[in-house]
Amino acid sequence: MADHILLDKKMTMQFEDCIVAFEKNTRCEMRIHIEEENNTSVMDRAAFVFDHLGMRKTKERNAVLIYIQLYPSALAIIGDIGINQHVKPEDWEKWKLDLIDSFRAEEYLKGIQTVTQSMSDLLCIPFPWNEMDQDELSNTISHAK
Numbered sequence: 001m002a003d004h005i006l007l008d009k010k011m012t013m014q015f016e017d018c019i020v021a022f023e024k025n026t027r028c029e030m031r032i033h034i035e036e037e038n039n040t041s042v043m044d045r046a047a048f049v050f051d052h053l054g055m056r057k058t059k060e061r062n063a064v065l066i067y068i069q070l071y072p073s074a075l076a077i078i079g080d081i082g083i084n085q086h087v088k089p090e091d092w093e094k095w096k097l098d099l100i101d102s103f104r105a106e107e108y109l110k111g112i113q114t115v116t117q118s119m120s121d122l123l124c125i126p127f128p129w130n131e132m133d134q135d136e137l138s139n140t141i142s143h144a145k
Helices: 009-025 042-052 089-104 108-123
Strands: 029-037 063-071 074-079 142-144
Touching: 009 029, 009 108, 029 042, 029 108, 042 063, 042 074, 063 108, 074 089, 089 108
Parallel strands: 029 063, 029 142
Antiparallel strands: 063 074
């Protein structure tokens, strides 16, 4: 499974560019995690990864995780308490479905670009970027087998 396109270095760098673009428009923090295989609940695993990556430690509790599982195929998008106050359940669901549709069409980068831009457009209102903003989390894509 190591040859999956989502594990490709070029794709990883393009996803990281999406994170940087997201964070230039909002004070929120984002991580993308790609898991090769998982046999537990996708939401439970995403919550574990969220904690493992230290995402609850942001000053404003404004981190969001895009969790992508390759086998069996699944994904989750979760945010910390600061973000959840401003995002409706239907927004989370729309972003997830948009990613699923793009991934099914093997338009991985387009899906990540579209969803991170949509998230940024919504979150820049309650969390507008300013010059004092500090990057609290790594922008690198995390992986697990």
